[in-house]
Amino acid sequence: MSLSLLHWHIEPSSICTLKCPRCPRAEVPESLLNKQLTLDFFQNQVGDDVIKEMKRITFCGNDGDPIYCNELIEIIQWIKSINPTINIVIITNGSYKKDEWWERLAHTLNKYDEINWSLDGWNQETNEQYRINSEWGSIISGIKTFKKFNSSTYTVWAMIAFKFNENHIDKIKRIAIEHSFDCFQLTLSTKFGSKYPQAYGDNDALEPSAEMVPEGHRFKRNIEILSNKRRRTEDIKSEYKKKIFELKDKGVIPRLCLIGNKGVFLNSRGEFYPCCWTATRYEHNAKWTEASKKKFNLNERTFDEIINDEFWSNEFLEFDNLECRTKCSSDKLISIDYMTEW
Numbered sequence: 001m002s003l004s005l006l007h008w009h010i011e012p013s014s015i016c017t018l019k020c021p022r023c024p025r026a027e028v029p030e031s032l033l034n035k036q037l038t039l040d041f042f043q044n045q046v047g048d049d050v051i052k053e054m055k056r057i058t059f060c061g062n063d064g065d066p067i068y069c070n071e072l073i074e075i076i077q078w079i080k081s082i083n084p085t086i087n088i089v090i091i092t093n094g095s096y097k098k099d100e101w102w103e104r105l106a107h108t109l110n111k112y113d114e115i116n117w118s119l120d121g122w123n124q125e126t127n128e129q130y131r132i133n134s135e136w137g138s139i140i141s142g143i144k145t146f147k148k149f150n151s152s153t154y155t156v157w158a159m160i161a162f163k164f165n166e167n168h169i170d171k172i173k174r175i176a177i178e179h180s181f182d183c184f185q186l187t188l189s190t191k192f193g194s195k196y197p198q199a200y201g202d203n204d205a206l207e208p209s210a211e212m213v214p215e216g217h218r219f220k221r222n223i224e225i226l227s228n229k230r231r232r233t234e235d236i237k238s239e240y241k242k243k244i245f246e247l248k249d250k251g252v253i254p255r256l257c258l259i260g261n262k263g264v265f266l267n268s269r270g271e272f273y274p275c276c277w278t279a280t281r282y283e284h285n286a287k288w289t290e291a292s293k294k295k296f297n298l299n300e301r302t303f304d305e306i307i308n309d310e311f312w313s314n315e316f317l318e319f320d321n322l323e324c325r326t327k328c329s330s331d332k333l334i335s336i337d338y339m340t341e342w
């Protein structure tokens with residue numbers, strides 16, 4: 001088995017109240033199932049031994065937002081009881097949860113953890129330009145409540161550059177500073193008409209100016225540090241670098257799933273994938289998503305059975321999937337930033 005298992009990307013819920021237009025929820029609605037993982041699933045299908053080996057879990061969905069998993073806090077409490085120094089990262093739109101829930105989460109997370117709030121505007125009207133159906137009032141109230149009860153967890157304001165906000169980045173950053181965020185992250189996305197005209201048209205109303213759209217087919221991030229707090233997601237990068245050098249020494253191309261930075265992906269139906277890119281429900285991934293329904297589903301087989309399947313030592317290593325060819329080709333895997341960034 002060659003996959004790196006230090007980092008898991010887990011979708012605890014494929015449920016979301018928002019309607020972001022470039023989300024697979026909106027783009028492939030016909031095969032969307034609203035599901036969520038339970039504490040019982042983690043205790044029995046994942047199990048203590050697997051949790052003990054993890055260094056990081058990123059809770060983020062392909063199809064949904066982690067905060068809409070009913071047992072998210074209980075799941076994290078159980079994980080922390082087994083692996084107290086694990087780095088838990090939650091990526092969320094932040095809407096609609098009550099202050100009491102954020103207070104409980106604040107008491108559950110600690111200095112090893114991180115929350116990324118995905119906020120693209122500076123008030124209800126502007127955030128809703130992309131985060132359709134979001135609720136600014138509950139977002140800000142949740143941020144204030146979390147920060148009142150927890151000052152040790154690393155917090156990131158994560159915005160995507162769009163046409164409607166590209167000239168207001170400083171204004172948004174000032175709000176992040178007012179709310180004592182530790183980091184301001186600007187993501188330059190590729191999901192625009194100039195990259196994918198068949199999907200988004202030649203005149204994409206969301207697309208920002210050309211300098212805000214990266215070359216190639218993977219997003220880019222600009223990070224601005226706003227505090228002196230130690231960011232544990234940075235610590236794990238030394239492990240990724242070690243893996244890169246080990247693989248290169250063996251003459252193996254350091255694809256992201258062999259390094260660990262992308263994380264192996266577990267979705268809300270219990271299906272296991274080498275990364276979240278191969279798990280999106282777009283047509284080009286049909287081979288993966290079909291295989292994972294049964295063959296790589298933790299509700300059908302144990303993790304040992306899945307991970308020891310001969311597929312991972314044979315067919316998988318051909319990396320002939322469209323995602324592998326566009327995101328993990330050898331010409332892309334040159335920059336250390338590319339190979340260690342999530």
Ligand code: SF4
Nearest residue numbers: 016018020023064093
């Ligand atoms: S908040 Fe996330 S999961 Fe929800 S619709 Fe937007 S992109 Fe999709």
Ligand code: SF4
Nearest residue numbers: 255257275323324328
């Ligand atoms: S795109 Fe392919 S090579 Fe890259 S991380 Fe995913 S499975 Fe691995």
